[in-house]
Amino acid sequence: MNQKGRHLAQLLDSGLGALAAGAVMREREQLNGAASAFSPGSFDDLLGDTENRILNLAAAVATGFPEIFVDQVQWSRCCLDHRHLSDEHLALNLICLKEELQEALPSEVQGPAVEALDMALACFTSPAPTLPSILDCDLDHMPRIRQLLLAILEARRSDAHRIVLEAADSGLSLSTIQTEILCPLQGELGVMWQRGELGIHEEHLASGVVKECLTLLRGQMRPKLTRGKTVLICSAKGNLHDIGTQILADHFEMDGWQALRLGANLPSNDLAKATLDFEADLVALSVTMGIHLRDSANMIERVREFRAEEAPPILVGGPPFSKLPELWRAIGADGYALDAPSAVRKAEELAG
Ligand code: B12
Known part of the structure; x- marks a missing residue:
């Protein structure tokens, strides 16, 4: 990450509470004390939202990609639009x-x-x-995605398991079921949540069933002969999303790697130590949102400091990189891949 941007991000961090409170006080003055339509709940909501916005701004300036911040603002506008709320208070908050x-x-x-x-x-x-x-998209496995989504949303767990196992029996590969059925399905849950059509409890329930389906599919896995290589897979510090890492681990195992999942929200020092303890040949780091980028850069830096020239290559992936294909360089990674199948190909290039 560039030094100037990093310094600015640190200033934003250290002044986080005061900067957010200052912006919110200005906003309140302009609104004559009326609650913001963007955070109708309370002052605390608006303050929290503003702090979160500053953290996204810090990620943008530290990496040198202002698009990260713009994307987050557009995400908020989209949420407002689907709730039939005006975005003028959001614009005022930014001003x-x-x-x-x-x-x-x-x-x-x-x-x-x-x-x-x-x-x-x-x-x-x-x-x-x-x-x-x-x-509404023209995806290859649309009928199955619909059928599975319905079963999951209606909390028919056993039906969901059956649909996934039938897909495997019909000859679809494990990779196809994971990346072309379960991944779009998770994406749709996100869309529904963002639109306000799905509660958090419903998303938790649904994601839980998807995880069960992934576990069931593992029973059908036919891994290649071992390569004698180890990949450590984890989600960046602060990142609670870990379904992608499960799919990644299965793809690496099918390709003969020993894939060790170190879970979500992993601290930098523990990742660094794990690369030594497990004699890792590669690290695969999953980043879901812009606010996880700075911690990801710190994790990469820590591994390099700790292992010096013995540091394994570090592959990154996740939604922020697919929108900005050069972003991986800004956080010091050795490479990036779009999805699990291409991760395995890229790994071969970096550590095969
Ligand atoms: C389930 C879910 C959650 C669950 C996660 C449960 C779990 N155990 O994983 C919980 C409830 C924890 C959660 C929390 C939050 N979430 Co959430 N979540 C989702 C959801 C619906 C599905 C995620 C998922 O499983 N996707 C499927 C996996 C397979 O996809 P993937 O991770 O992208 O992985 C693929 C590729 O990206 C790539 N890949 C991923 N990692 C790596 C790594 C490497 C090395 C490589 C090469 C490739 C690679 O390969 C994978 C498979 O091919 C998404 C919607 C979506 N579009 O994904 C929202 C989503 C990601 N969440 C979102 C938000 C806002 C949040 C919260 C901030 C909500 C809140 N206010 O609390 C928190 C943040 C928590 C945190 N600190 O991380 C937003 C993010 C928007 C944004 N840009 O900011 C999304 C997009 C929903 C939306 N449409 O608005 N979430």
């Missing part, structure tokens, strides 16, 4: 945040943060992005 940063941060360092805010504000001249349902 107030910009004023607060311009006043609170040294003028010689604030540039990239102000530019990212301006880029995000420029989006408000266009309608909020639409959030297409995967069910």
Whole structure:
């Protein structure tokens, strides 16, 4: 990550609470004390949302990719749009945040943060992005995706298990079921949640059944002969999403790797130590959201410090990289792959 951007991100971190409170006070003054429509719950919600926005801004300036911040603002606009709420309070929040940063941060360092805010504000001249349902797409296995989604949403666990096992019996490969049925299905759960159509409890229930399906499918796995290579797979510090790592581990195992899953939200020191303890040939690090990027960069740096020239190559992946294909370089990784099948191919290149 570039030094100037990193320094600015640190300033945003250290002033997080005060900067957010300052922006929110400005916003309240402009609204004459009325609650913001964006966070109708309470002052605390608005403060929390503003802090989260600053953390995304910090990720954007540290990596040098303002698109990360813009993407997050567009995500918020989309959420508002689906709830039939205006985004004008969100725009006001950004304007107030910009004023607060311009006043609170040294003028010689604030540039990239102000530019990212301006880029995000420029989006408000266009309608909020639409959030297409995967069910409207022309995917290969659409009938099965629909059938499975319905079973899962209706909490018919056994039916969901049966549908997945039948797909395997019909000759679909494990990789196809995982990446072309279960992954889009998880994406659709995200779309429904983002639109406000699915509660968190329903998403938890559904993701739990998807995990069960993945476990059942493991019973059908026919791994290649062992390669004698070990990959450590984990989700970045702060990242609680780990279904992708399960799919990744299965793909590596099918390709003859020993795949060790170290779980979600892994601290940097533990990852560094694990590379030594397990004599890892490769690390595969999963990053789901922009706010996980700085911790991911720290994890990579820590492994390199700890292992010096013996550090294994580090492969990264997850949604932020697929939108910005050069982003992996900014956090110091050795490579990036879009999905589990291409991860295995890239691993061969890096550590085969
Ligand atoms: C299930 C889920 C959760 C669960 C996760 C449970 C679990 N055990 O994993 C829980 C409830 C914990 C959760 C929490 C949150 N979530 Co969530 N979640 C999801 C959901 C619906 C599915 C995730 C999933 O399983 N995807 C399927 C996997 C297989 O996909 P994947 O991880 O992308 O992996 C594939 C590739 O990216 C790639 N890949 C992934 N990792 C790696 C690594 C390497 C090395 C390589 C090469 C490739 C690779 O290969 C994989 C398979 O081919 C997504 C929607 C979506 N579109 O994914 C939202 C989603 C990711 N969540 C979202 C949000 C906002 C959150 C929360 C902030 C919500 C909140 N307010 O609390 C928190 C953040 C928690 C945190 N600190 O991480 C947003 C993120 C939007 C954004 N850009 O900011 C999404 C996109 C939903 C949405 N549409 O708005 N979530």
